[in-house]
Structures are given as structure tokens and as C-alpha cells.
Amino acid sequence: MKRFLAVTAILLGLALSGCGSEPAEKAKPAAPEAQAEPTVLTVMTHDSFSVSAEVIAEFEKANNAAVKFLRTSGSGAGLNQAILAKGNPLADVFVGVDSTFFSRAVESGIFDPYASPALADIPDSLRLDPENRLTPVSFGDVCLNYDKKWFADKGLTPPATLEDLTKPEYRDLTVVENPATSSPGLAFLLATVSAFGEDGYLDYWKALAANGVKIADSWKSAYWGDFTAASDGTRPIVVSYASSPAAEVFYAEKKPAEAPTAAVLGPLTGFRQIEFAGVLSGTGKPELARKFIDFLLSRSFQEDIPLQMWVYPANVHAELPEVFQLHAKALDVPASLDPKAIAEGRERWIEAWTTTVLR
């Protein structure tokens, strides 16, 4: 009995210490020369956001700030959380609005306009918002990847166009993500809408379904579950990113001279996903939040992007790491759609896709 009470007391103590007191949140000791307490800047972002510790430290030091990150489950869920908290924002800055959700983000009115001087280094093709409520930070091309060894072993030519996937020799070879549950899946659906038009994309998907395309719920299960180059799966073609081959080299145990996978880079075969950041309306620290936007476009952050998140920096002056230069290529002619058209069509396209492909 005593033992039970003792255990209960211990557990209770742990419980209280675990949840009662607000934890020392990233209690970085202030630099000795800093006079004032650092201002805390809260940055809300999605779960695949990443950055080097020393790059953030640079910003913190320069602005006498402490950056606190709030990561949410995915780009869609995170944006929705931010919109629900409208007026009483959870954070000061939001990083990682995906271009497929662009219109919703802008129309929700949760972002304050800010024209960063660093925008001069960003190409026009990435700047979708003339009012600068959202600032482009990075981009990645969602496209087909294939297992080089598999195709070499079979003596088969890898696909070069979207149409190729509907040919008999590529039967049962492709896995794509469900656009209703996955953001690369949605991007790829948009690529087909852009390539074949609103009248033609469903016919393409019908042909793809007839040719045995497999649908996975997420990039994780497609890549790690079905893609032959990464798993025990049976599909040598997968929808991933143009930079994935570079990641395969970087995260190999012994760096190979050549990537085991390759991206299909033909014109209009992939969709360019742009990621944006913005200052959340209602923040108490607009000055610092704007400085953070400037910092996101600065070379030190931009050059950190490739190896942390495996996408391309938006800043044209940012230098790419070697593994990117050697093994990654962006699409020359990515598919693109007007954000307005995406906002109006997305739900309809997904519904139509669902009834065409999943039934």
C-alpha cells in the first residue's frame, strides 16, 4: 500500500513538474554585451521546415531576438490553424504557405503586406502577390522520379513525358500520391491539369488508371512503401521532387558518384511548388517580423535551404551546394496555373479525380 502511495506521489510530482510549470522555452543565455532581454519572435511553420542552428543564431544575434518555432502537422493543416486563430495569432510570422494554397492564404486576410527590399533578388516568376502579403522563399519542382537501376536491368527506356506513363510498356510501374491527402499529390494533379487542360486531364487520368497506376496516401508511403529504389516496393516510377536524386546521394551511406534515381525534366512534366512567408496580422512585433522576412531572403538563410529542406532558394544570388549542382536540376518549363484558377478549381478537380481514379 505504501508502495502504491509512493508511486502515485512520484507520478503526481512528475505530472506537475511536466505540465504545471511553463518550461524554460529555448532559454538561450543572452550574450554578455546585450543590454536588453532578447525579444521573442514566434515563427509558425510546417513539419518539414528546417534550418541550421547557426543561421538562426545569426539573426538572433543581429536583432537581439530569440526565435521560437511552432511547427504544425502539414502545410495545409498549419495554414488552417493560422486562419482559425485570425485576430489572435499564435505567432508573428508564418513560413511555408504552399502555392497550391496561395489564394486561400491571401484571401483569408491573415497576412499584413510587406515589401521587403530583398525582393529585388527574387525572380518575377515566383512573385505571385502584387500586394506582397506573401513573400516567396523557396521553390521545388514536383515531378516524376525513376529508379535508374531498375530501368537499366530491364533494358527499358525511362519515361520522358506524362503521356509515356499511359503506354503499355509502363503498365503497373507508377505510383502517385492522392491529391486529396498529399500536397505533392495535389501538385502533380495540377501539373496534369496544366498540361492537358481542364477538358483533357480526366481522360489522361482514365488512361493512367487503366494502365495500372497505384495511388498512395502520402509521399512517405509512396516513396518508402512502393518506390523500388527506396523500398521493397514494386514501382520504379514515383511522384517526388526534382531534387530527390540529390538527397539520395547526400543521405547515402557511402556517397555514390551517381544518383540511384533520376527526375523526369521534360517541359510541362512537373509542377513548381513555391513556398511563401508572411507577417501575421495582429502580431505585436511587426518590426522584428519584417526583419525576419528580410532574413529569410538573405543569402545566409537562402543558401541553407537546399540541404535542410531539399528545395531551391528563391534568391538568384544564393549559391547552390555541390550535391545540388551535380545531382539536382530544376525543370526548365514547369507547369503552372493561375492561383485564382487553382482556388476555384481545386475542390472540383479533386472530386472529379476521386470519382474517376478511385472508383
Place this chain on the structure above:
Amino acid sequence: MVGPSATEEQAIRLKPALLPALPPLLFLAVFYFHPLLSIFGLGLFPDGTFDTDRLRGLVASDYYLRTLWFTTWQAAASTALTLALATPAAYVFSHYEFPGRRILRTLTGIPFVLPTIVVAAAFRALLGPKGLVNETLMALFTLDAPPIRLDNTIWIILLAHVFYNFTVVLRIVGGFWSKLDPSLVEAARMLGASRLRAFREVTLPLLAPALITSGLLVFIFCFCSFGVILVLGGSRFATLEVAIYRQAVHIFNLPMAAALSLVQILFTFCLMWAYTWLQRRTGHRLRQSARPVARPCACLRERLAVVSQVAVVCVLAGLPLAALVLQSLRTPHGMGADFYETLFTTSESSLFFVPPMAAIGNSVAFATAALALALILGLCAAQALDKSSGRIGALLDPLFMLPLSTSAVTLGFGFIIALDEPPLDLRSSLALVPLAHALVAFPFVVRTILPVMRSIPANLREAAAMLGASPWRVWRLVDLPILGRAVAAAAVFAFTVSLGEFGATVFVARPQTPTMPLAIYRFLGQPGVLNYGQAMAMSSLLMLVTAAGFLVLETFTPREWGEF
């Protein structure tokens, strides 16, 4: 304990059930109903008026009816299968002593905490087209194509549900069974009943509350199944939970998500209400067995029974888990512990890199806090339900079960808009993690403890009270020793639920304090052999931590409480 004042005493006498029910009710009101109602309000009445526009789809297409139908029948099938496979094992594990019993029972608990994506990897390593079983079969019978094709079929969904929920039936039914007085069956046998008849007419009716309890828990889990359906079933299958997620996160149709959540909650509430009504009618005050719980096998028949059930557990839980460990050791150049080494030595520069020890520490700390909270609330709730009869109990009981059946997305969004003002601006507080975990674990605790509490004969308490024991002393000396096993089982459940919880954590977790499942998801977020290997290594560590947690809990359980 301070004695109640005169007026309080009156109040207690008037509504004796209400006092212990207060803490759990208050907890639910703040952390469950408040967020839930807020999100329903926002979803269904965006401008103060009922918004029908975006709900039209619910009535217009039969998609949602079909989804509801699929949700229900797959849950029923999964439950039936789990009960059929786990009940014999529950008997053997609660009645016989054999080497490796504790280890095997611990093994069945581990699936409970594994993220679906990891389970999918384990199943593929075992049963996939290039899996262990298929390659063996192809080599043995010189086949050209893999004979077993389970991927994206209903079978793999059912199999995964059995894999996940086996332990629920094993522990709840086993714990209850070991308490049944064997002399009842012996009497029936003496009077000439066959073994089967004695089981059907004596044991089965007595066992009914535990069977219903565990079956219901399994049903609810499968009814709200999310990851298993998405990852293993592919996109052709959707449960209500999956539909809610799609509507809320990818189509931004909050009214539809709210409406679907409401359907799901109402459906479970009705189910629960019917179940609690049934349980009240079949509840028994049982005579406690005075004999030692488990004994060694006495004859060949018993030995065979043990061997067959051990085989079932090994195949169902052991093989996939072994496949997973194998996967974590399979490097591009043969077997080795490379991934574990890199897990502990890589000095990644990312701000978000979490050393494995930190993730383990976070997970264990959160789980311990959630366990304590869930146990306290659950004990209060069970006490209240045991004492209350009639309408209050009939309403409270299903109410306490609701958190189990609520979509993490709905609740997560609810937290954002409901808990946003001081003193309850918990949206980014660390406390939200154990609170959310306790919310999910608490119904388990109630369900595990309540049947045992109800089985305590009233005359035991009365005798003690008559002899002058205070209520506290009666509880301590009569109730607690009998409840001990159930409390320990409940603690294990709460601990595992928290260790493996992903859906709610992802909404509330802070980057500086990720749990092990979150760390696994981070590794799986990027291509490259190393990431995959590290995810598998981390999953194996999660298994290890779970097993260690179980063993610690079992060691802490006083001997006189027996085993669970």
C-alpha cells in the same frame, strides 16, 4: 482526508455519484467539450446562422453514406476477428504459468505504440511482394509471381487492426477471466456438463462484461481508424475519420468536417449508450477466486493449448516486429548496426535535430504525466459510475467514452480557437501534450477499471464498514487490492497510448520537445537510405522503450495484486 461539513454531507447523500465525477467532468468540459463546441459553432454557424451551403454534399451524394457503411462493417469485422483470435490467448495467458509468458504479453502491447507508417513497413517486409514470406514461398514452390498480395486490400486492414488491438482483448479479458471462480465450472462439469457446455453456459455469460468491454474498445478504435486505412488500405478505402481529415485539411471545408465529426460522435455515443445499458443488465457481483491465478500446465492437453496460443502470439505480433528490427539492421552492405550508430553520432546542424535520447526522454516524461493524470481522472470516473445508477450513470458512462471517438483534427482545430485566452491560452503550451494524451487515455482507464469495480461484492464493503472501517479505509483495504490488477493494466494502456499518440501530438507538440513518433516522421520526410534506416532504428528504440515501460510498471505493481 478532511471530513465533509454538514451541508456537504447532505449534498453527497443527495447525489453520491456526483462528487467523484466532478474532476473528470470538469476536465472534459474544459479540454473536450469547450474546444469541440467552439469548432462546431465556427463550422456550422459561421456568421451566427446555420450554414447549409457547404453541407449540401452530405445529403446530395451517397459518398458519405457509403463511407459510414464501410466504417461500420470494417470495424465490426476487425472486432470479431480480434475477439476470435485473442480470447483463447487470454485464457491461456491468464490461467497457465509458462516460460516467456511475461515477455510475450509485453510483446503484444508494443504494436499499440507503433506509428502506422512503421507498421506498414514491417508488414511489407514480411508480407509484401518482395517480403520474407513471399520470397520463401516463391523459392519453395518455384513460383514466378508472389502468391500473397495483400497490399491495399481489406485483408491487410483487418490484419493490421488485429495486430494493433490484440493486446486490448488479451489484457482486459485475461484480467477478468483470472478472477472468475473456477469452482463454478467445476460444479457444472461435476453435474455432467461437457467441457463445451460448461464454457457456453457458465463461463461465457460470466465473461460477457469483459468480452463486451474489450470488443467495444476495439470496435471504437477501428471505427475511428485513420492511419491504417490511409497507409495500408490505399486511397480506395475511407473511414469517417479519413473523410473528416480530407475535408478539414485539404479541401478546407470546415462545415463538412464539423458535420462529419458530429455524425461520428453521435454514432459512437448511441453505441456507447446501448453498450452501457447492456452492461448494467449483465453485470455480476462475482465471487472472488481464492486460488493462485496462474499455475503450470498439468497435462498434455493444457501444454498443447499453451503451445498453440504462444504460436498465435508469435505469428501475429512477433513476426512483424521481428521484421521491423531486421529492417533497421539491413544496411546497403549487409547486416549491421550502422543506422543506430549514426542515430547517436550524427551531429546534424539543423535546429530541429533531436538527439534520440532527448526524444526518448520527452516521450517518457509526457507518457508518465499523461498516465498519472488519466489514472486519477479515470479512477474518479469509475468510482462515480460504479456508485451511480439510473439516469445519471446511463448518461455519464457513454459521455466519458467520447474522447476516444473524436478526430484529432477536429479537436486540434478546436484547441486553437477555444483555448486562446488567458488563463487558458494553452495553444502553444507544453502542458497541452500530456493533457491531450490523458484525454485519449482516460476512457481506457475507465473501461479497464469499471468492470472489475462492478464485480466487487457489496457485502465485502458492508462487512468492513459494519466493523467500523472508515470509507477511505474500506476503499483502501477492500477495493484497492481487488482493483490493483485492473489499475496496473489501465496504467499500461495509458502509458502506451501516450507513447504512441501521434495525431494530437502533431497539432500541439513543440519543435524543441518532439516525441519519438514525431522523430520517426521527421526521418521519413526526406529521401535517402540513411533517413529510412534511422526511422527504422528509432522505431525499434520505441519498441524497446515501450517494453521497458511495461516491465517497470509490472515491477511496481505489488505482488498481492497479482498480475494483469
